[in-house]
Amino acid sequence: MSAEIVEGFKFEQRHGKDRVRVGRVWKDPSNGFHYFVEWNVGIRLLSNCLNSYVRDDNSDIVATDTMKNTVYVKAKECQEPLTAEAFAILLAKHFTSFYKQVCTAIVKIEEKPWKRIHVDGQPHRHGFELGSGKHLTEVILSKSGALKISSGIEGLALLKTTQSGFEGFIRDKYTLLPETRERMLATAVTATWRYSFESLHSIPSGPTYFTDSYSAVRKVLLDTFFGPPNVGVYSPSVQSTLYQMAKAVLNGFHDISSIHLKMPNLHFLPVNLPNPQNPSVVKFADDVYLPTDEPHGSIEASLSRIHSRM
Known part of the structure; x- marks a missing residue:
């Protein structure tokens, strides 16, 4: 208005x-x-x-x-x-x-x-x-x-125990985070996508169209995040994985004109308790973690076709 x-x-x-x-x-x-x-x-x-x-x-x-x-x-x-x-x-x-x-x-x-x-x-x-x-x-x-339709998913909890890393970021006197090529990756995805329909008459008539689209988009998001079941796919950053997920949706669904993804980085911190008398009491080997979601990283981005409106 x-x-x-x-x-x-x-x-x-x-x-x-x-x-x-x-x-x-x-x-x-x-x-x-x-x-x-x-x-x-x-x-x-x-x-x-x-x-x-x-x-x-x-x-x-x-x-x-x-x-x-x-x-x-x-x-x-x-x-x-x-x-x-x-x-x-x-x-x-x-x-x-x-x-x-x-x-x-x-x-x-x-x-x-x-x-x-x-x-x-x-x-x-x-x-x-x-x-x-x-x-x-x-x-x-x-x-x-005039019509605008968006659909989405909120709180889609995803986790993989390997095939994730984070290297080469800016380092200065405030940086404590070590670089790694082996870490756990966990997030709770919120994805919102805009359909290209601009009037009621342009909506497909099938009663299950939106249910089928929702299920198919959800599957593409999951498949892109995890990769093939036997080998997975390496994630060099949450940013990179987010972009690949968004791109896969737009490449796979021509009725979708844009997508917004928000993916907080929910941390699993390595637990390593050194002991001078017995260094092997608890030594981290990609197996024991402290789960924490506060504070957490927040990564989000939008991807849209050149001529679309978010």
């Missing part, structure tokens, strides 16, 4: 509801299987309700309680399982079409990684366990039809 001039000032505003938590179960009578999602929904509306700020007139406000209730009603109306992206689009379409005052809706959803469990090698009809990494999405839809 563009800024308005109010009493000699530039003024921008939006309002919404955060942390609307909803769990939705779908039951398939044909096979007895249940399908489950848990969403944390956030909504922001850009609307023409200036009078509520400057004239004590609330007649143009969509109440945040109404937004919360709308989430539950729309979840109930969805009779078939759908992706977080599809539900965010559904909500954004409702707010921009139902209320004349609303010019743009921004809907963010975090989906917890519940996945079906298997018992004795068989998928359980109604049992689920919590996996790693939240599924994220953000949809920005304007009344004009």
